[in-house]
Amino acid sequence: MHVSLFAENLYVLDDGKVRQFLIVSDGNAILIDTGFKDSHIYEEVRKITTAPITVLMTHGDGDHAGGLDGFGECYLHEGDWHLVKDNIKKHAMHEGDIFKCGEYCLEVIEIPGHTYGSVAFFDRKKKLMFPGDSVQKTGPIYMFGNHRNLDLYIESQKKLCEYIDKADTILPCHNEYPITPDYIEKNLNDAILLKEGKLKGEKHEFLPCCTYTGEYTKFYY
Numbered sequence: 001m002h003v004s005l006f007a008e009n010l011y012v013l014d015d016g017k018v019r020q021f022l023i024v025s026d027g028n029a030i031l032i033d034t035g036f037k038d039s040h041i042y043e044e045v046r047k048i049t050t051a052p053i054t055v056l057m058t059h060g061d062g063d064h065a066g067g068l069d070g071f072g073e074c075y076l077h078e079g080d081w082h083l084v085k086d087n088i089k090k091h092a093m094h095e096g097d098i099f100k101c102g103e104y105c106l107e108v109i110e111i112p113g114h115t116y117g118s119v120a121f122f123d124r125k126k127k128l129m130f131p132g133d134s135v136q137k138t139g140p141i142y143m144f145g146n147h148r149n150l151d152l153y154i155e156s157q158k159k160l161c162e163y164i165d166k167a168d169t170i171l172p173c174h175n176e177y178p179i180t181p182d183y184i185e186k187n188l189n190d191a192i193l194l195k196e197g198k199l200k201g202e203k204h205e206f207l208p209c210c211t212y213t214g215e216y217t218k219f220y221y
């Protein structure tokens with residue numbers, strides 16, 4: 001696991017496949033996502049802080065929820081509760097909920113599509129957004145399978161476009177970071193082309209989907 005300080009009191013934990021974000025203060029800490037089981041995030045986080053930790057989930061996919069056992073509970077939008085094991089205690093999360101840690105103030109934005117329970121966390125003052133997997137440079141953004149919905153993804157990207165002027169920095173969980181807020185619209189435009197059947201698909205080597213390559217974004221669909 002590679003750990004780096006991205007900004008004051010904000011750490012990025014990255015295993016090369018997926019990343020998590022840790023915000024620390026004297027009184028508490030917030031961890032956004034928990035990565036794969038084998039990256040042992042609980043132990044990594046405990047090397048940085050001994051404060052009580054609130055785990056916030058961008059969504060319930062396995063590469064984000066794998067490390068939950070160490071914590072035992074999390075905040076997760078109810079749309080994704082079925083993706084996470086029963087032994088994990090889940091707290092509901094809704095549009096507009098606020099989570100604070102030191103100077104950071106994270107607001108929940110519901111963005112169903114990549115999964116039904118996907119959310120972004122947005123700090124208005126710091127102009128910082130954590131969009132999970134829903135905004136990325138290049139992708140692939142996974143959009144195949146029963147727990148995903150391309151129409152909802154398009155609607156959510158339209159909703160996120162309101163934040164293009166309000167945000168400076170986007171910290172996605174996969175691929176390059178940080179990225180600029182214009183990727184919200186770039187991902188949206190490519191998703192619309194995908195929906196309209198204007199992108200050419202190629203059968204994926206081993207996943208049950210095709211790879212569609214847009215101008216800026218790849219999708220597995």
Ligand SMILES: [Zn+2]
Pocket residue numbers: 059061114133142
């Ligand atoms: Zn995902």
